[in-house]
Amino acid sequence: MGYTLNFGAVWRNFDFLLSGLALSLGLAVISILIGAAIGLAVAFALTSKSRFAVVPARVYVTVIRNLPILVLVLFAFFALPQMGLRLDKIKSFVLVLSLYSGAYLAEVFRAGLLSIPRGLTEAGLAIGLTGMQIRSSIIAPLMLRNVLPSLSSTIISLFKDTSLAAAIAVPELTFAARKINVESFRVIETWMVTSALYVVTCFLIAAVMRFVERRLALPR
Amino acid sequence: MTHTFLEQLWIARYVIINGVGVTVSISLLAILAGSVLGVFVGLALVYGNVVLRVAVRAYTDIIRGTPVLVLVLASYYVSAAVGLDLGPFSAGVLALAIFCSSHVGEIVRGALQAIPKGQTEAAKAIGLTFTQTFTSVLWPQAMRQCLPAWVNTAAEMVKASTLLSVIGVAELLLRTQEIISRNFMSLQFYFLAGGLFFIVNYGIEHFGRYVERKTALPS
Numbered sequence: 001m002g003y004t005l006n007f008g009a010v011w012r013n014f015d016f017l018l019s020g021l022a023l024s025l026g027l028a029v030i031s032i033l034i035g036a037a038i039g040l041a042v043a044f045a046l047t048s049k050s051r052f053a054v055v056p057a058r059v060y061v062t063v064i065r066n067l068p069i070l071v072l073v074l075f076a077f078f079a080l081p082q083m084g085l086r087l088d089k090i091k092s093f094v095l096v097l098s099l100y101s102g103a104y105l106a107e108v109f110r111a112g113l114l115s116i117p118r119g120l121t122e123a124g125l126a127i128g129l130t131g132m133q134i135r136s137s138i139i140a141p142l143m144l145r146n147v148l149p150s151l152s153s154t155i156i157s158l159f160k161d162t163s164l165a166a167a168i169a170v171p172e173l174t175f176a177a178r179k180i181n182v183e184s185f186r187v188i189e190t191w192m193v194t195s196a197l198y199v200v201t202c203f204l205i206a207a208v209m210r211f212v213e214r215r216l217a218l219p220r
Numbered sequence: 221m222t223h224t225f226l227e228q229l230w231i232a233r234y235v236i237i238n239g240v241g242v243t244v245s246i247s248l249l250a251i252l253a254g255s256v257l258g259v260f261v262g263l264a265l266v267y268g269n270v271v272l273r274v275a276v277r278a279y280t281d282i283i284r285g286t287p288v289l290v291l292v293l294a295s296y297y298v299s300a301a302v303g304l305d306l307g308p309f310s311a312g313v314l315a316l317a318i319f320c321s322s323h324v325g326e327i328v329r330g331a332l333q334a335i336p337k338g339q340t341e342a343a344k345a346i347g348l349t350f351t352q353t354f355t356s357v358l359w360p361q362a363m364r365q366c367l368p369a370w371v372n373t374a375a376e377m378v379k380a381s382t383l384l385s386v387i388g389v390a391e392l393l394l395r396t397q398e399i400i401s402r403n404f405m406s407l408q409f410y411f412l413a414g415g416l417f418f419i420v421n422y423g424i425e426h427f428g429r430y431v432e433r434k435t436a437l438p439s
Binding site for chain 2: 003062063066067068069070071072074075078079082083156160161162163164166167174177178181185187188191194195198199200201202203
């Protein structure tokens with residue numbers, strides 16, 4: 001094969017790739033923060049005693065987790081306007097990724113909540129805290145520490161899911177790569193560099209999460 | 221354009237069934253190829269020598285750090301650029317199988333490493349060779365451990381098969397988009413596609429739980 005690697009076209013467009021990566025990260029951060037709030041609320045609902053809380057929470061988590069995210073992305077962008085909700089492509093993608101991450105994070109948080117010994121709630125009640133106070137100042141902080149390892153793999157997988165925004169022409173990293181690929185025909189180089197950018201970013205996210213984990217670890 | 225949804229559904233019935241068939245074939249092929257490859261990846265990660273371990277570790281880390289959509293696009297464009305005429309279907313299945321293999325590899329590695337060392341020692345003590353130890357002591361236990369995570373991966377693959385629509389494989393999602401471009405009923409037909417994907421994945425999940433119960437050790 002007479003193919004020689006030539007990264008010239010990719011380096012010339014490197015700013016474009018980097019701004020795509022920045023947008024990917026932005027989409028991920030916003031969606032995961034909203035998703036974490038949803039996930040926490042849903043996890044408390046899943047572990048509550050009331051069936052009125054458990055059933056809708058379970059339905060939400062099961063439905064979202066069994067649907068391909070690309071179907072949700074296309075649905076939000078193309079079908080929601082028919083229901084009178086017209087969002088631009090970035091907003092509709094953030095809406096989808098927030099709801100999607102909410103369902104995955106809810107399962108992560110639920111597992112964490114189940115690992116908190118019942119005695120802590122009783123101790124909280126004994127010193128006169130309300131249920132809300134017990135959740136926000138005893139259970140949630142402890143649970144968050146416990147779930148950090150599975151939280152970091154969920155966050156990485158959600159970051160990778162931002163690539164789906166390319167399907168509705170949001171100019172994030174995958175979209176940028178595709179554009180460079182089509183314009184320059186430096187196919188192998190484009191995808192090598194793009195993949196490297198994703199791998200390095202995932203690696204950095206994992207490193208940051210491990211750092212946070214060590215800092216927050218309870219003394220043993 | 222005065223057709224109702226049910227009439228449109230009737231007109232599109234073969235297209236939808238065809239799409240479901242393509243989705244199922246993509247998923248099955250990718251899961252099968254990916255699982256076979258993944259078992260070797262897992263074995264290499266646990267029993268390989270240093271060179272093999274480092275190489276396979278790099279492979280899994282790169283694949284797991286790259287979004288599936290990027291794998292699909294890269295596989296499609298790169299295979300064409302180097303003169304391998306795979307076509308969208310094979311290129312897409314190849315990307316999904318590679319993605320699946322990295323996940324199955326990690327699952328197999330985890331399961332093999334979770335088996336207590338005493339099992340290997342006991343097998344050695346009664347005079348089994350490594351191959352015998354592996355096939356009749358370690359592997360059956362590892363399989364049981366793998367099952368729940370493997371079922372999850374299978375459901376992931378069905379969901380990931382939708383990404384092949386981006387490179388023009390006429391699976392269920394691309395078929396749905398085509399139908400919508402003719403009748404503009406995006407709400408109804410996306411709901412239908414979502415419902416079909418949900419049924420397939422939910423079915424896999426329940427089948428997995430059934431197999432898990434069947435193969436569980438009596439406790």
